[in-house]
Amino acid sequence: MPRRTRKYLAVSLALSLTGVLAGCSGAESADSDAIELEFWNPEADEAVISVLETMIEKYEAENPNVNVNLVTVPWSDIFTKWQAALQGGNAPDVTLGSAAFAASLQEQGVLLPLNDVVEAIGGEEAWADTASSLVELSKTPDGEYFALPYSTNSVVLWYNKPMFEAAGLQPPTTWDELEAAAAALTHDDQYGILIPSSKSYVTTQSLYSMILANGGDLVDRNDPDTVTFDAPEAVEALEFYSSLAQYSPPGAGGYDRPEAQAAMTTGKLGMFVYGSWMQGALEAAGADVAEQFGAVPVPSNGGAGAFMGNVSLYAFNTTEHPEEARDFLAYLLDPQAYEQFVLINPASFVPVIDAVHESETYQTNEKVVAAGELLAAVGTTLPDAWVFGLPNPHAGEWESLNLVAQAATAVIEQGEDPQAAATRIADEMRESIGN
């Protein structure tokens, strides 16, 4: 073979191999002495990333032998990315995620026990009272922490103040009052309450809150493999929720989070059982819009609490640096560093560390003061609030499949009998547990 051709062939093969190998090689540290910690974060908000970066910089300055590599993976992808990374043997060392995801990963046996971290931050007393539910859900029955609460929030009843004033109504505290208010506020071009029936998280979060308010749940908390979604309390809640749809705008069967939030800002809706995190959307629509809304705990019918949103911290037991991982987690919960995080958005990130929750800088912060009524409603709700479907480890799966929302769709949009719809969905849950 002539030399030139041979050279070409070699170059060509080398080029294609380089491409292949580049895809296969892992990211090796250039500085072999430094300890690399990979830290995944699902909050894609620019403000959150920037605060986390600041926190990391300070940690690295205090611990020159550790490099923390922040990787942002959106909530919608993070569970599948963890699974792929676990299979590929390159799972992150530490991560932010939700308590439901943590329960599923704990079931797989891939999480690092974190009791040492709780000791390091001052033991059980370090947690705020508002975090009590979440703390309970972060431990095994034997008291072993597999996740650490990082911040929490809850669903509340949002109500349109000018509309309530015009009708001479007080914010409802019971289901009877809720229904009466919804009926009274529905006339002309306005609707009493937003009842989403789309196959979406909005529906899931709203309906699940009503189930808790009626004393029901998806599973028996003492025996998490027993599904109770078709028990009388849950079915009654599904029935009541569906009956309120007559006071809801006709398009609510297609509303996802953006449409639901936009609908609220039109001022044509009286109430909405939804998360405290909606504050951001209301503020984005203008201070005059945000001012119109008040918040109270979800009206009760014998039960208590509402859907709880949360951010939790955990570490994978595949990490090569468990000590450093634990140390970094303790740093993230250190009041000084932690306060920066919760102050990014107080309506979404309610502190779980008592020292921060009670601190003067937090309590007198401008944003915290402005959201006073909302945070009071969340504070009242939180001790009874619950993470969707926990402690069953399949809860995250059910949430991702929008199973509970599907029951609402079936009853409201297709006229299925509530008991039949609940039984059908409960059976799907049982089947997934059986797998």
Place this chain on the structure above:
Amino acid sequence: MTANAALRERPRAAGPRPDAGRGSHTRRRGRNGRRDLIVSVALLVPAAAVIVLLMGVPLATVVADSFTDRSFLRPVAEFVGLENYSELLGDPAFWQTLGRSLLWTGASVVLQIALGLAFAMLLNQRFRGRGLLRGLFLLPWVTPVVVVALIWKWMLNDLYGVINGLLGTVNPAWGDLAWFSDQSLALGTVIGVNVWRGVPFTMIILLAGLQSVPKELVEAASVDGAGRLRTFLNVTLPHLRGILLTVAMIFTMFNFNNFDLVYLGTRGGPADRTMILPVKTYDVAFNGLQVGEAGAWAVLTLITIALIAGIYFAYMRRAERKY
């Protein structure tokens, strides 16, 4: 290699020198032929490697996964043979989704071509502002899908949509129509938006086709006393046949594989009334986390579209033979 060297190299690579003897001729051709082969293989390797890596590997992975119970929830997958397929084929939801996909595709293609042809004929006439209008007509096609979906969802919202607002002034009940969430309206609405988006593209291609219809033929037909309809049916349409078939095939593929517009518009809802195969495949994989089952949905989608393409090709070949 310098440019000169390349030029010197070319005659040698192109073939035997005319003065070469018989024996050396054969030998040289053999050697040259082998070298040509090696060079062409070497040239092909990078491109082939890219194609294999970027298309072949993912496709093979999907097919392989479809024979397993692979799930994002479990680290290990087990081979289950044809179980995913037999479950799907026995599930009425699969057939409903397939039927809906065919309806979505058929209605979209027919309307996109019919309206595209109508607008192409309009813009083929001479009138003031024709150039500007041709440009404006392209806007829906060049607008990103995510913007298209959001604009329409906004304009057609039952609470704050501008179209609903206008309709409401005519009849208050019309103002309350929930275009994207009413079960009887949702599929029609997404098809309508899809047609709105696709028409400019069919129009521009058919306009090019119309301009290639010989004017003499049209004039001759009118001299012979053929009316406008007759001229269109007997002169214009036969000339457009090839283009129409090609456009129909391309748009069948586009629409059948469409994911973004339906996903952004309705996510397959309400109550699965707009659930088409690609959206369902995504839903099973990334909401249901069942990669194996989603693989079976994807492979069955691929088989369906391959069958449709096969029918088109067979028809086109027959049509080519005929004319």
